């Protein structure tokens with residue numbers, strides 16, 4: 063079984079994001095970039111499938127600017143076999159990314175495609191579901207457990223009320239949730255080895271995909287700040303304030 | 312303009328989050344609600360009573376019993392051309408199905424909107440709520456998920472919409488429901504609770520969550536958690552509040568032993584009043600709290616339960 067895993071380059075989860083003064087977006091110059099954390103979970107899951115003898119090849123796939131090569135190298139250092147970058151400087155929205163990935167799936171014919179449930183930059187939570195739809199495949203979103211058995215895949219999903227289990231016909235698209243696994247760190251020898259692994263570069267034009275954005279961002283602003291609060295010195299004072307000042311209990 | 316809201320339900324009860332989506336929809340045009348399920352006529356009747364709903368579409372078929380995304384999206388996409396907008400609440404169910412609808416219609420989805428600025432313009436939080444983007448859609452049909460905390464619930468009673476039966480769109484055969492393990496609780500649901508008390512890594516164990524439950528009993532509160540508490544196995548995944556968990560905005564949110572990482576704040580910083588109980592006076596949660604108590608939770612929380620007794 064060939065497994066394709068999507069990886070997105072995003073502002074690192076630990077960076078305090080700042081809105082640009084001109085309201086066009088957020089500051090990205092000199093900001094640490096990393097692989098979207100949910101995609102690390104995706105790569106980890108694919109590697110574990112390979113280690114368990116259930117997957118034969120793990121391909122990491124990214125779309126975006128040339129620097130996404132670094133994100134792909136991280137995936138290769140974790141254990142992916144090779145990388146594919148769909149390189150473009152254009153703004154990419156989820157529907158366009160799903161179309162690009164569909165074109166790659168048609169070339170590569172994987173049995174399983176894994177994406178993160180959301181990217182921590184635009185928080186869209188769309189691309190996996192869209193890709194699955196465009197392919198006419200089943201989807202298992204917000205996965206916390208995967209059990210492949212032949213041409214079916216059992217997926218435990220994190221839902222608002224608890225957990226749900228579904229059986230999917232393969233090939234299928236999975237999106238990862240936080241509890242699927244804990245991603246490994248790449249070891250130094252593996253980082254060195256990853257430098258020699260191949261990364262193929264494609265373009266949206268070569269794949270015949272129109273990536274024009276459907277949504278126009280008119281402005282980006284900071285959320286209104288909360289007014290500063292007070293320290294209370296005892297539980298009794300806290301309860302008194304909640305009862306008589308805030309009047310919420 | 313007419314707007315379709317995809318109702319969230321379990322074949323028996325309409326989920327309250329649907330009411331918030333109806334409010335967002337009413338800002339855009341006449342509201343029709345789709346109830347797709349199996350033996351779910353009671354839900355359609357409940358939807359017909361929502362204030363401001365003009366019409367209820369009922370698709371009653373075994374293919375929708377568990378609202379599998381592949382089947383439900385096909386139905387919604389088939390109905391969508393009669394509408395200018397299709398909305399659902401940004402719950403795990405809405406997030407599962409709506410991007411499929413958008414892909415079938417070849418339109419963008421506008422995720423998790425917190426305000427409606429116009430027929431094609433919406434506000435949505437990005438970067439864990441550290442920024443608010445105003446976006447404009449050029450698509451003929453707008454497929455939208457709604458952040459429930461951005462809109463008041465529509466009145467559950469007062470309407471008398473007609474219920475119209477619609478044909479099902481078939482079973483894709485792609486996926487099958489196997490089972491579910493839902494958390495049972497007498498407490499209010501996190502996303503609709505008036506008061507929430509949440510615990511973090513500082514709680515040290517699942518057992519210690521009983522301390523929070525004692526306070527929750529006094530306040531009629533829901534109990535939530537940080538990701539660290541869920542990852543450590545103290546409580547189930549559906550307790551998680553945050554960027555990648557539930558988004559809540561209760562009247563009162565009490566954070567206990569939670570440091571206040573941006574991913575946690577993303578899920579609760581629109582609460583009306585925030586209380587933080589933390590032993591570290593530099594914990595970031597104290598910067599967003601209206602009332603902060605720097606104390607050991609193992610002393611403060613039992614004291615709080617006792618004080619509320621008075």
Ligand SMILES: Cc1cc2nc3c(=O)[nH]c(=O)nc-3n(C[C@H](O)[C@H](O)[C@H](O)COP(=O)(O)OP(=O)(O)OC[C@H]3O[C@@H](n4cnc5c(N)ncnc54)[C@H](O)[C@@H]3O)c2cc1C
Nearest residue numbers: 511512513537538539553554555556568569570575590608
């Ligand atoms: C992709 C991604 C998604 C994430 N999504 C979420 C999310 O949705 N929700 C979420 O919550 N987090 C999320 N996180 C994790 C987040 O970054 C933090 O790691 C997490 O919120 C920390 O949880 P915590 O505050 O319970 O633990 P800690 O940060 O370890 O804080 C524990 C706090 O307890 C206090 N404490 C300890 N003992 C006591 C005591 N006896 N009395 C009083 N106080 C005490 C400490 O002072 C400390 O402030 C996400 C992270 C990533 C990378």
